Amino acid sequence: MAGLHDDHGARVGLPDLRERLLGPLRAHRFGHGEFEATGGSDAEADVLAAIRERAGEVHERLVHENEVFAVEFVGSTGGGKTKLIEELLERAPADERVGAVVGDVAGEDDATRLREYGIPVENINTGKECHLDPDGVDSALSAFDLEALDTLYVENVGNMVCPADFPLGTSLRVLVVSTTEGGDVVGKHPLLVQAADAAVVNKIDLAEAVGTDLDRVRGDIHEVAPEIPVFETNAKAGTGVDDLAAFLMARRENYTGHTHQ
């Protein structure tokens, strides 16, 4: 297959032949609205812009129509996303009405864990897909009484690559990396780090044992995604989770009645 393509991925040879056999061509060039500045009309030709537009609709439904503060957790399998959500649920004020959407390629394990907290949880099995997408989240939302929710936690499928291209429309995206993923975990997944609004470095208690330099991880996040807040946690022991909870609470207050554009 590769042999048929030149550096730009074009098939070599056939176009000339086709032109000789079939005569001249008409070319239809799609308009090039300046990316997102035109209010999303690029979605007509741009499949990724179309996904961002769908995410914007989910955002509208969740945050604006129903005033739900929605937080997505994204990161590798085993990095501690579910445990962090559990710790946040432990700290939730008694009157906070919380729900969760959990994405997994298969199974219900994480959803079952969160249901223990007596909150409504919707499980999305993505099958072959390696990430949640706005359509999946949107249909999962039908299972909730959104007006009766204050906060929705969305746990994405364990994956450090694909979710970078697929925003979900939440209020905030929190990246969770753990020290056991190595000191170069940020540098290996820069686009996802850039697509996050906050980062959690989890399992700090294990950093020394696995030889991960926390300063490096912190510095890399700062370099790749300037200005995003970084929290260091040991979710298993609850260490550092208070700071994350306080940050989310502050952002939630900012979000009440916020407007876009």
Next chain:
Amino acid sequence: MHEISIANGILSRAVDAANEHGADRIDALTIEIGRATHVNPEQVVFCLEAIADSTPAAEATIRTETIQPRAECDCGWEGTPESLDLPGGFAPNIRCPDCGQRADLVRGRECRLASIEVPDASPEDKPPARRADEVRGSPS
């Protein structure tokens, strides 16, 4: 592996555009893929070829072009961000070189159908030929 759904989106846009032109065959299509995405051009081409069977694009030549990122900062700076040298491959340095704040990427995150080529309309059964530039994909 989400290239198959991306390929699906590209294909349906291409077929729609061909229909608008009254063309029943797409000879070529060009896809622009931003460098700051995880879309793999070879996989998109592979998926497109696989799903284009028995569609007007079955025989289409598929070209991809890489779009370099472009960033804008609130301070007024606008330009091509440097590349960060990282083990995970390409990522733009989105720190503004002028003021040090975080700049926004305005190009480089796209995966768009840039053009299609269809056979020239035969004069007797088609409206007067429109120049390519007059036919826009965007409604605006």
